[in-house]
Amino acid sequence: MSHASEHAADAPAILREVKPAVLPRAVLVENNRSFSWITEKICGIIEGKTPTWWWVCFILACFVASFTVAGLTYLVATGVGVWGHANPVNWAWDIVNFVFWIGIGHAGTLISAILCLLRQKWRTSINRAAEAMTIFAVVCAAIFPVFHVGRIWYAWFLFPIPNSNIIWQNFRSPLEWDVFAVSTYGTVSVLFWYVGLIPDLAVLRDRFFATGNKFRSFLYGLFALGWRGSNRHWSNYEMAYLILAGVSTPLVLSVHTIVSFDFAVSLIPGWHTTIFPPYFVAGAIFSGFGMVMTLMLPLRAIYGLKDLITQYHIDCMCKITLATGTIVGYAYGMEFFIAWYSGNPYEGFAFINRAFGHYSWAYWIMISCNVITPQFFWFKAVRENTALVWVLSIFVNVGMWFERFVIIVTSLARDFLPSSWGYYSPSVVEIFTFFGTFGVFSVLFLLFIRFLPIMPMAELKAVTPQADVHGHGGTTGHGAAEVQQAH
Numbered sequence: 001m002s003h004a005s006e007h008a009a010d011a012p013a014i015l016r017e018v019k020p021a022v023l024p025r026a027v028l029v030e031n032n033r034s035f036s037w038i039t040e041k042i043c044g045i046i047e048g049k050t051p052t053w054w055w056v057c058f059i060l061a062c063f064v065a066s067f068t069v070a071g072l073t074y075l076v077a078t079g080v081g082v083w084g085h086a087n088p089v090n091w092a093w094d095i096v097n098f099v100f101w102i103g104i105g106h107a108g109t110l111i112s113a114i115l116c117l118l119r120q121k122w123r124t125s126i127n128r129a130a131e132a133m134t135i136f137a138v139v140c141a142a143i144f145p146v147f148h149v150g151r152i153w154y155a156w157f158l159f160p161i162p163n164s165n166i167i168w169q170n171f172r173s174p175l176e177w178d179v180f181a182v183s184t185y186g187t188v189s190v191l192f193w194y195v196g197l198i199p200d201l202a203v204l205r206d207r208f209f210a211t212g213n214k215f216r217s218f219l220y221g222l223f224a225l226g227w228r229g230s231n232r233h234w235s236n237y238e239m240a241y242l243i244l245a246g247v248s249t250p251l252v253l254s255v256h257t258i259v260s261f262d263f264a265v266s267l268i269p270g271w272h273t274t275i276f277p278p279y280f281v282a283g284a285i286f287s288g289f290g291m292v293m294t295l296m297l298p299l300r301a302i303y304g305l306k307d308l309i310t311q312y313h314i315d316c317m318c319k320i321t322l323a324t325g326t327i328v329g330y331a332y333g334m335e336f337f338i339a340w341y342s343g344n345p346y347e348g349f350a351f352i353n354r355a356f357g358h359y360s361w362a363y364w365i366m367i368s369c370n371v372i373t374p375q376f377f378w379f380k381a382v383r384e385n386t387a388l389v390w391v392l393s394i395f396v397n398v399g400m401w402f403e404r405f406v407i408i409v410t411s412l413a414r415d416f417l418p419s420s421w422g423y424y425s426p427s428v429v430e431i432f433t434f435f436g437t438f439g440v441f442s443v444l445f446l447l448f449i450r451f452l453p454i455m456p457m458a459e460l461k462a463v464t465p466q467a468d469v470h471g472h473g474g475t476t477g478h479g480a481a482e483v484q485q486a487h
Contacts, residue, residue, distance in 0.1 A: 026122070026310075026312040027310065027312070027465075028121055028122055028124065028125070028310065028312065028313075028463045028464075029307060029308060029310075029460060029463060029464045030306070030307045030310050031307050032465070032466075033307055033308075033464065034466070035461045035464070035466075038308070038457055038460050038461055038464075039203065039457055041304075041305070041308070042200075042453045042454065042455050042457050042460075043203065043204060043207055043453065043457075045303055045449070045450075045453075045454065046204065046450070046451060046452070046453065047207070047208075047211075050450065053302070054446060054450060057442070057446055058443065058446050058447075060439075061439045061442035061443045061446060062439065062443055063439065064435065064436055064438060064439025064442070065436055065437075065439030065440045065442075065443050066436065066439070067432040067433065067435055067436030067439065068143070068432075068433050068436025068437050068439065068440055069436070070432065070436075071429050071430075071432045071433030071436060072143070072147055072433060074429055075147060075429060075433070076147070076152055079150065080148065080150035082427060082429045083148075083426075083427055083429060083430050084424060084425055084426045084427040084430055086422060086424070087420060087422065088412050088413065088415045088420050088421070088422055089409055089412045089413050089422060089424035090412070091408055091412060092408065092409060092424055092426065092430070093405075093426050093430045093431075093433075093434055094144040094145070094147070094148040094430075095144065095145075095148070095262070095404075095408055096401070096404045096405050096408055096409075097140075097141075097144050097404075097434050097437065098141050098144040098145050099259055099262075099280075099404045099408075100141075100287070100400065100401050100404050101137045101138070101140045101141035101144075101437065102137070102138070102141045102182065102255065102256065102259055102284070103256065103280075103283060103284035103287045103288060103400060103404075104133070104137040104141075104284075104287055104288055104291045104397070105133065105134040105135075105137035105138050105141065105185075105189070105288065106134070106252060106255075106256060106281075106284035106285050106287075106288040107130055107133070107134070107285060107287075107288025107289045107291065107292050108127075108130035108131045108132070108133050108134030108135075108137075108189065108193075108288065108292075109131070109134055109185075109188075109189055109192070109248050109251065109252050110252050110285055110288065111123045111126060111127045111130045111131075111292070112127045112130065112131050112192055112193075112196070112245065112248065113192070113244075113245040113246075113248035113249045113251075113252065114245075114249050114252060115127075116241075116242075116245045117245055117246065117249060121463045122312060122313055122316050124455070124456060124459040124460050124462075124463055125305075125308050125309045125310075125313055125455055125460065126292060126296055126309065126313060126317070126455075127196075127456065127459075128193075128196065128197075128453065128454055128455050128456050129292070129295060129296055129299070129448075129449075129454050129455070130288075130292050131189065131192060131193040131196065132193060132444075132445065132448045132452075133288075133291060133292065133295060133445065134189045134193075134288075135186065135189055135190055135193060135444075136440075136441050136444040136445055136448075137291075137441065138182065138185065138186040138189065139186075139440070139441075139444065140437040140440055140441050141182065142182065142186070143437065143440075145175075145178065146158075157169070158176070158179045159179065174258065174261040174262045174265050175262060177258045177261060178258060178259060178262065181254060181255045181258040181259070182255065182259075184251065184255075185251050185255040188244065188247055188248055188251055189248070191244060192241075192244045192245070192248055195237070195240050195241055195244060196241065196456055197223075197452065197453070198223075198224055198225060198227050198237065199227060199229070199237065199456075199457075199458050200452075200453045200456060200457050200458070201220050201221075201223050201224040201227070201452075202220075202221075202224040202227035202228075202229065203453075203457060204216075204220045204453070205217050205220040205221040205224050208220060209221075252281070252285075253281055256277075256280045256281045256283075256284040257277040257280065257281060259280060260276040260277050260279070260280035260281075261276075261277070263276060263407065263408075263411075264276040264277065268411050268412070268415070269344070269346040269347045269349070269350035269411065270347070270350035270351065270354070270407070270410065270411035271407070271411055272347075273335065273338060275331055275334055275335065275338065278327075278331075279327075279328070279331040282324045282327040282328055282331070283324070283328050283331075283370075283400060283403060285320070285324045286321060286324035286325050286327075286328055286370070286374075286396065286400065287396060287397055287400035289317055289320050289321045289324070289393075289396075290321060290393045290394075290396030290397045290400070291393070291397055292317060293314070293317055293318075293321070293389060293390065293393035294390065294393045294394055294397065295445065296309060297314075297386055297389065297390045297393070298390070299449065299454065300386075301386075305455075308455060308460060311383075311384060314383060314384075314386065314389060315383050318377040318382075318383045318389060319377065321374050321377060321393075321396065322374045322375070322377040322378065324374075325370060325371065325373070325374030325375075325396070326374065326375075328370050328371070328403075329370065329371035332367065332370075332371065335351060336351050339351045346416065349414070350410070350411055350414070353410060353414050354406055354410045357410065357414065358413070358423055359406065359409060359410045359413070362402050362405055362406050362409075362410075363402075363406050363410070365398070365399065365402045366399050366402040366403045366405075366406050368399070369395045369396060369398050369399020369400075369402065370396070370399035370400065370403060373392050373395045373396060373399065374392075374396065376388075376392060377389075377392070409424050412424075
């Protein structure tokens with residue numbers, strides 16, 4: 001009480017006169033859970049017996065992942081012609097899927113880096129899984145540009161490595177920019193994810209050592225890098241985490257901006273527009289948050305994490321999805337306005353053809369999923385219905401895949417020469433290869449939730465009420481060190 005009165009005395013005279021209401025802070029860990037409960041809950045997922053559902057999902061995911069392995073093997077053995085590529089559509093599902101998976105990976109870095117710099121404490125329950133999702137999505141994305149070159153054994157020419165043939169890359173090509181952007185993004189994402197894991201790996205190391213499991217203790221200790229939780233360790237850790245957050249933030253904006261340059265710097269109607277960079281970034285965050293909700297809501301129910309992933313967390317994710325979905329819808333409308341305002345007949349035809357041409361079915365699926373679906377999140381009753389939120393998050397990802405399909409295929413299928421117009425349909429090999437990547441992603445994510453902590457324990461403890469001696473609803477900075485050492 002005395003602390004509150006001191007703050008009131010320090011307030012400006014106008015505030016002392018008006019006496020504004022103090023809005024209550026959202027509770028980020030419900031039911032007043034203790035530090036030890038948080039540790040036991042998260043570590044128990046790893047230390048407990050592997051549940052039957054995990055084995056069923058893992059075997060099914062491995063089976064689906066084999067589709068990609070079989071499709072890529074057949075592609076390399078036979079040639080890129082087994083895909084449905086043909087003039088004029090020489091980019092099709094391979095680039096669609098590449099852009100789709102890169103977009104999925106954006107929410108992880110956004111949650112970890114940008115929300116960290118903005119001191120948004122609600123990120124703590126979902127950032128670890130989102131970071132892992134980013135890495136696995138980049139792995140799936142990298143498959144397509146590497147294999148669509150046809151001769152996979154020449155893919156190393158994408159990198160600027162001196163060679164005996166004196167062949168240098170075309171650094172003016174946005175496809176070459178992709179190589180640098182995606183590889184940098186993947187590297188920084190792995191570092192960011194791993195640095196955040198180190199304190200929790202040390203906790204698991206000590207717990208397995210205490211139970212006599214020396215092998216697992218050695219493995220976790222190997223990756224914990226000798227972490228002891230000393231003041232110097234926490235100081236270096238927090239500085240490294242802050243630097244990586246600062247480095248990652250421009251990457252969130254630059255990576256999908258550069259991916260959009262694959263289209264925006266061309267002269268093809270429907271692609272050559274300056275709205276693509278911000279439009280692609282907003283769409284990537286939109287689809288990324290959709291995937292975060294698709295993954296985290298089932299985990300919340302299965303592992304009983306409702307005290308850690310609260311309704312407030314779901315509300316925040318739904319609101320960001322609503323905001324970015326509205327931006328995407330605005331971009332769709334602005335594309336038609338630009339096509340009309342430019343007076344370019346080719347540009348105007350490209351967009352009329354999207355909405356009413358041979359691929360109109362794909363366009364209206366995109367509009368329904370990306371523009372109409374997120375508007376349901378205006379309603380609190382919808383946001384509080386977890387099952388409905390999960391279904392809507394799936395529609396978000398479906399719509400974002402169709403967005404990439406519409407952008408790429410409709411612009412290429414009807415080019416400048418009507419004599420070369422065609423209708424693209426994917427081959428069976430393309431379909432199997434794409435759906436197999438969901439199996440690859442699922443295998444990696446299932447291994448992650450089985451062997452690594454899905455939430456950062458130290459950060460979760462730092463946002464509990466008992467972590468703040470002044471009762472402000474959590475702490476930051478060295479508070480994480482204090483609560484981890486207190487346990």
